Each structure stands twice: as C-alpha cells, then as structure tokens.
Amino acid sequence: MNATDEKNVIVTGAKKGIGHATVLKLAQAGYNVWACARAFDAEFEEELAKMAEKYGVWIEPVYFDLSDEGLTKEAIKGIISEKKKIDVLVNVAGTVFNGSFAMTSMTKIKEIFEVNFFNQIQIMQMISRSMMRKRNGVIVNVTSVSGIEITEGKLAYGSSKAALIYATKAISRELACYNIRVNAIAPGLTDTDMNKTISEDEIAVVLNRSSLKRMAQPEEIANAIEFLASDQSSFMTGQVLIVDGGRLWC
Ligand SMILES: NC(=O)c1ccc[n+]([C@@H]2O[C@H](COP(=O)([O-])OP(=O)(O)OC[C@H]3O[C@@H](n4cnc5c(N)ncnc54)[C@H](OP(=O)(O)O)[C@@H]3O)[C@@H](O)[C@H]2O)c1
Numbered sequence: 001m002n003a004t005d006e007k008n009v010i011v012t013g014a015k016k017g018i019g020h021a022t023v024l025k026l027a028q029a030g031y032n033v034w035a036c037a038r039a040f041d042a043e044f045e046e047e048l049a050k051m052a053e054k055y056g057v058w059i060e061p062v063y064f065d066l067s068d069e070g071l072t073k074e075a076i077k078g079i080i081s082e083k084k085k086i087d088v089l090v091n092v093a094g095t096v097f098n099g100s101f102a103m104t105s106m107t108k109i110k111e112i113f114e115v116n117f118f119n120q121i122q123i124m125q126m127i128s129r130s131m132m133r134k135r136n137g138v139i140v141n142v143t144s145v146s147g148i149e150i151t152e153g154k155l156a157y158g159s160s161k162a163a164l165i166y167a168t169k170a171i172s173r174e175l176a177c178y179n180i181r182v183n184a185i186a187p188g189l190t191d192t193d194m195n196k197t198i199s200e201d202e203i204a205v206v207l208n209r210s211s212l213k214r215m216a217q218p219e220e221i222a223n224a225i226e227f228l229a230s231d232q233s234s235f236m237t238g239q240v241l242i243v244d245g246g247r248l249w250c
Helices: 017-028 042-055 069-081 107-132 155-180 200-208 219-227
Strands: 008-012 033-035 059-063 088-091 137-142 180-187 240-243
Touching: 008 017, 008 107, 017 033, 017 042, 017 088, 017 219, 033 042, 042 059, 059 069, 069 107, 088 107, 088 219, 107 137, 107 155, 107 180, 137 155, 137 219, 155 180, 155 240, 180 219, 219 240
Parallel strands: 008 033, 008 088, 033 059, 088 137, 137 180, 180 240
Antiparallel strands: none
16 A cells, blocks of 8 residues: 555544553554543553554554643644645544532533533644544544433533534534534444443343444444544535434434
8 A cells, every 4th residue: 555545543532441442453554543542651652652663553642631722732733744644534532521500610510521522622623623634534422312312411521422412403504614524423332441330230231222232342333433524424424423323213
C-alpha cells in the first residue's frame, strides 16, 4: 500500500474498553492510528508498538485530558502539525455520572459536559478544518442509548450524550458539502470498566429489556465503528446507529 492509499485515524479513549477494541480493529484493517489516552502509560505504549508491528501500521500514542480545553487543543494541534492526512476521527472517550437531578451539582454537570461534549466539539472543529481542505473525511462519535432513552439518575450523562447526538446531526449537515460524513454509535450496556460500579440487579433490569439479554463485548461496538469509519457506509451521514442488543424503542 502506498502512502496515499493508507488511511489514518484518530481514536480517543484508546487505552481500554470500546476505544481499545477500536484501535485493535482498525489496526487489523490496516489503518494507521493516533491512539489518544488521558495520560502517559509505558505498558500502553509497549502494547501499541507490538500491535503496530503485527499489523504493519504505525500507531502513535497521544496524551491529553479531555477535561482540559488547553491540553486538548495543544494535543490536536500536535497531530495536525505532523501534516499527515487525517481520514477518520473516532471520538470514543467519555465519562459517566449517575445521580438524580436534585443531587447533581452544577460543577459535576459542567465536568461531564467538558469531557463528553465541549472538548469533543473542539476536536471536531480542529480536525474537520484539515478534512475540509482535503474535501474528504469521516467522523464517528460514540454516544449512548442514555442520550436517547430518558432514565432517572442520568441527567448529566444522558444530557451530554443527547447533546452529542444533536451535534452529530447538525455537523453532518454543515460538512456534507466537503465530503465529510458524520455519524454516531449509540451502544447499549457494554462489558467495560464503565459498568463496574453498577450492581448486578441494575444490570439485570436493563438486560431484561433487550432481546439478546446480554451486554455487548467492546469488539461488537468496535465492529459497528469500523463500519461507519469505512466506505461500507458511504451513503450514511447524520445517523445514530443503535447497537444495544435489541432494546426495541417503540
Ligand atoms: N460501557 C457502556 O455500557 C457504554 C454504553 C454506552 C456508551 N458508552 C460510551 O462508550 C465510550 C467508551 O466507554 P467504555 O465503555 O469503553 O468505558 P471505559 O472502559 O471506562 O473507557 C472510557 C475511556 O474514556 C477515557 N476517558 C474518560 N475520561 C477522560 C478524560 N477526561 N480525558 C481523556 N480520556 C478520558 C478513559 O481513559 P482512561 O483510560 O484514562 O480512564 C477510557 O479510555 C464512552 O463515551 C461511553 O460513554 C459506553
């Protein structure tokens, strides 16, 4: 494959869960990856190096905390300054908070929005400028069924994911003329660290409402991300692909 045929992708939340499965899936498919994580980790770097060698791609670790606007901006500037084409951006990183309306402080709501919304918008703005110049690009945002279904105790998280769904659709409208597609994945319960603090009873209630009656494995969500990142979904934009084991919404 020569350099112009190669595809380069940015994946946030790359160290674990869905983001990690996405890096692996896309590296296997031949993508070069900027694997973004919150903080330096030697083991992570070692693993990425092995993965890159195994699949014949480059994988570059990039570190920034999405709760910090300045650090996020600097890191994305760093990627852009490499002057490599950026074909795909996958915003996977996200943070959860469960708490009732009455018990969720404004500080907490702002904190959740900083990570799940504001800085993801900032990344999309910066990266899409580079994609616009090339008149080509794909953005995939990982939202959640919590951004669609109204559940008690999910005010901060659910609103942030609903906002990201709105942004996905709105941005898809504005970027279509630059040949940039923007879609979202809305996973249901997935077997990652994010759900480690939820009780088995709570998990059972959610799973009982789905047809497949099990959590997704991170790879199953990564499969859907790969689909939206690839030309296989070339006629899709502004869509939210629900990958939830069949919760059946109406
Ligand atoms: N698991 C589910 O049931 C589920 C369902 C629907 C949607 N989702 C969404 O799927 C995405 C991935 O979550 P997951 O299930 O894979 O959970 P996870 O294993 O907990 O992974 C979350 C990832 O986001 C990163 N992250 C969190 N806060 C960050 C920050 N301030 N700065 C930079 N990175 C940050 C984490 O980095 P660190 O490694 O540094 O912590 C981690 O890599 C999230 O957007 C989540 O909302 C998950």
